[in-house]
Amino acid sequence: MRLPADTVLLLVDVQDAIDDPVWGPRNNPDAEHAIAALLGAWREAAMPIVHVRHDSVEPASPYRPGTPGHAFKACAAPAPGEDVVAKATGSAFVGTDLEERLAAGGHTTLVVCGVLTHNSVATTVRHAGCLGFRAFVPQDACWAVEQRDQSGRVWPAETVHALALAGLHGDYAGVTTTAAVLSAVTLTTAFRRRKERRRTAP
Template identity: 35%
Template sequence: MNTKLDNPALILIDIQKGFQDVAYWGGDRNNIDAEKKAGELLEIWRSKKLPIFHVQHCSSNPNSILNERNPGNQFQDIVKPLEYETVIKKNVNSAFIGTNLKELIDNANITNLVIVGLTTDHCVSTTTRMAGNFGYTVYLVSDATATFNKKSLNGEEFSAELIHQTTLASLNEEFAQVVNSEFIKEIL
């Protein structure tokens, strides 16, 4: 395998149909092509037979759009796991808590992680922070992640792009190297 990174794993976080309901999550989002960029990287990983982990948020709240009984829990078609690809089900923000993700990564001697998915300021951020704290070399792909707008405690509206950029700035060079999808394509 001619990769510049040694056996990098692609971790696709919560790219589920429920996140296509923008109104449910706050009315606006950034990076409309995030899932497309994640899908492009997934195809490269598949073609190079590199390790892939699909993370699926399975809310314990029966009314949540991401509860397993609701159609929003399903993966978006653009990144739908193949039968032999690993699916990690979680019900908290980190893909490492209550799952065997770390064990699978360590057993495969993987040290390089490439993270994409939804949402930048929740599950992507929490998983990235833990991955960095575990000592993995983490690449967080800025154009293959996205989030939604938020209201501040005093009701001020914060744009999805502001939330996204602030989260990336908080993670960069401490927990991960924030890069774009073109950078990842070049180092594979």
């Protein structure tokens, strides 16, 4: 895969609240390591990063501002100068200036990771697709939790995760892996540095 140098890494709802037992069993236990690797690569390449923080308006939500869970997880804590967008719904584009920020920077491509795959990640990616953005979702840098349907059947987190990604792939995003994204960033950085050397050469 190829990524333009202005591709935005969009980290969705990676906050301590997601560790609350209320969510139930999850999949992808190593997702935080993948997220940290992506964030490190973006910082090293000086590519744009946007952290999406969920500010829940539900009184009992672990994502509610003022609660311990509202803080960013250590693996995804914003560095000074990195953009933070606060949302109160599933989509990072609703009630925020995210679309305006992306348009102002001329950004057309997003790599979206975080939680939950079937909730805010999928909602944000679908919205991004409807707005005309090109999106990629590294499947090992996001996770789902088990879900109970209307009949009472409990669907395992891995199944929920896989079906959510299947619904995104093709129409709204390209589902990929962290390794593939990191390789693309390395290639993009190499081409950019080569171009800069040619421009500054005597």
